[in-house]
Amino acid sequence: MIRDSRGVAGSHSSVLRRANSIEIFHAIRLHSGISQREIGDRTGIDKSTISAIIKQFDDLGLLRREPGEVRKGRGRPSEGFVLNSDAGLMLGIDIDPERLVVMSAGLDGEPLHVSEHSPIRSEADFGDGVAGAVAAHLAAAGHSLEQVRSVGACLPGLVDRSGRLISSSNFRWGSLDVAGELSTRLGQPVWVDNDARGAGLAERLFGCCVDVYDYVFIDSHSGVGGALYLEGAIYAGSLGIAGEIGHTKIVPHGRICQCGDGGCLSAYISGPALRDSFRGSGLVAGSFVEMKAMADEGVEGALGVLDEAGEILGLALSNFINLLNPPNIVIGGGLAVLAPHLMPPAERVLRRHALPEALEHCTILISELSQKPHSRGPLAVALQGLSQLNGDGPFPW
Ligand SMILES: [Zn+2]
Structure with missing residues (x-):
C-alpha cells in the first residue's frame, strides 16, 4: 500500500485505475453522448483501458448508450455514452442562517428538484431539522433515501477535513460533527465543506x-x-x-x-x-x-x-x-x-x-453559476465525494 501526499491509499496500479475511472466518468458527465474514440482524444487514456473501465461502469449500471452520428467516410457510426439517470441520486444541502435548501440531482450533478425549508435555529435542532427537511424533500420529489449515493452539505464557517464545523460567526454554534451527525441520521455517506469552498469547487465541476x-x-x-x-x-x-x-x-x-x-x-x-x-x-x-x-x-x-x-x-x-x-x-x-x-x-x-x-x-x-439563486456548491461536494480518488467513496473504483 502507498499513501501519497493527498492521502490516497492503494497500490500504484489501483490508484492509476481509479484516477482513469474518475477521468472517464467526468468526460462522460461533461460531454454526454461522447464516443469511446472521443474519450481517448480528451483524456489521453489508451483504448484497452477505456474498454475495461466502460465494462466496469456497465456492471455498475452507470451508463446508457446512444446511437452516434453517421460521419462521412468514418464507416460504422460509433455509439455515444450517457450517464444513466436512474443509476443514483445525489443530495446537496445548503445550511444557511436564513434558509435551508435541499437539492437532488442525478449523477451528472444537474439539479432535478430544489426545496427550501425553515432555517436551523439552534445546534440542538441540527440533526432533526436537516433530516426532516431531507425527508420532506425526497417525499415531494417522489424519491427515497435508498436511491441516494452521495450527500454533500455546505455551511458558512470553519469546516475541517473530517467534516466537523469548528466555529461559525454566522451560527455562533460550538464545534459540531456535521458529517458524523448527518451520516448517522441519513444512513448515507455525507461530505461537508465550507460554503465558499463548495461554490469554488462548483466552478470546476459545473461552471x-x-x-x-x-x-x-x-x-x-x-x-x-x-x-x-x-x-x-x-x-x-x-x-x-x-x-x-x-x-x-x-x-x-x-x-x-x-x-x-x-x-x-x-x-x-x-x-x-x-x-x-x-x-x-x-x-x-x-x-x-x-x-x-x-x-x-x-x-x-x-x-x-x-x-x-x-x-x-x-x-x-x-x-x-x-x-x-x-x-x-x-x-x-x-x-x-x-x-x-x-x-x-x-x-x-x-x-x-x-x-x-x-x-x-x-x-x-x-x-455566472454563482449568481444563480441556489448554490451548486453542496452538489459539487456530493459529486466530489462520489468520485473521489481515495477509494472511500461509494463507487468501487
Ligand atoms: Zn475577519
Whole structure:
C-alpha cells in the first residue's frame, strides 16, 4: 500500500485505475453522448483501458448508450455514452442562517428538484431539522433515501477535513460533527465543506473552470469566502480550512469583522458590510441586486460606495496575484453581481499594486453559476465525494 501526499491509499496500479475511472466518468458527465474514440482524444487514456473501465461502469449500471452520428467516410457510426439517470441520486444541502435548501440531482450533478425549508435555529435542532427537511424533500420529489449515493452539505464557517464545523460567526454554534451527525441520521455517506469552498469547487465541476486546473475563487454573501484550487485540487491546508480570503487583512486598525478582529476584507465587501456603507450614504439596499440597480441608475452615493469597494477588492486581488501567481481568478456571488461597478476601480488598483508580469498572465473570470439563486456548491461536494480518488467513496473504483 502507498499513501501519497493527498492521502490516497492503494497500490500504484489501483490508484492509476481509479484516477482513469474518475477521468472517464467526468468526460462522460461533461460531454454526454461522447464516443469511446472521443474519450481517448480528451483524456489521453489508451483504448484497452477505456474498454475495461466502460465494462466496469456497465456492471455498475452507470451508463446508457446512444446511437452516434453517421460521419462521412468514418464507416460504422460509433455509439455515444450517457450517464444513466436512474443509476443514483445525489443530495446537496445548503445550511444557511436564513434558509435551508435541499437539492437532488442525478449523477451528472444537474439539479432535478430544489426545496427550501425553515432555517436551523439552534445546534440542538441540527440533526432533526436537516433530516426532516431531507425527508420532506425526497417525499415531494417522489424519491427515497435508498436511491441516494452521495450527500454533500455546505455551511458558512470553519469546516475541517473530517467534516466537523469548528466555529461559525454566522451560527455562533460550538464545534459540531456535521458529517458524523448527518451520516448517522441519513444512513448515507455525507461530505461537508465550507460554503465558499463548495461554490469554488462548483466552478470546476459545473461552471467557468471546467477546463481550468488552477484558480483562486472569491465570493461574497453574508461574509467573504474563497477557495484555492491549485494544480488540480482544492488546497485544504493543515487543518482543512485554507481559503479564508475574507479574513485577510486589508486595512490596519480597520473596521471590526464578524470574526472579532479588525481590518478584514470581509468587513468591507461582504453583503452586510456593503449594506452598512450604503446606509452611510443614506441609501437602503437589501441585496446585491438592489445595490447594482441603484448604481445602474447612476445614484451618486451607490457609485461612490461601489467605487471604494472595488478599490478594496483590487487590493485583495493584488495580494493573491503577488502571492500565488494564479493563471485565473474567479469572481463569484455578490461580487459577480456587482462586477460591472467593482471591476473598473479594482483594475485601476491592480495596475498599481500587482506585479505586472503576474497580472499579465492572470485572467479574471466573472462567474455566472454563482449568481444563480441556489448554490451548486453542496452538489459539487456530493459529486466530489462520489468520485473521489481515495477509494472511500461509494463507487468501487
Ligand atoms: Zn475577519
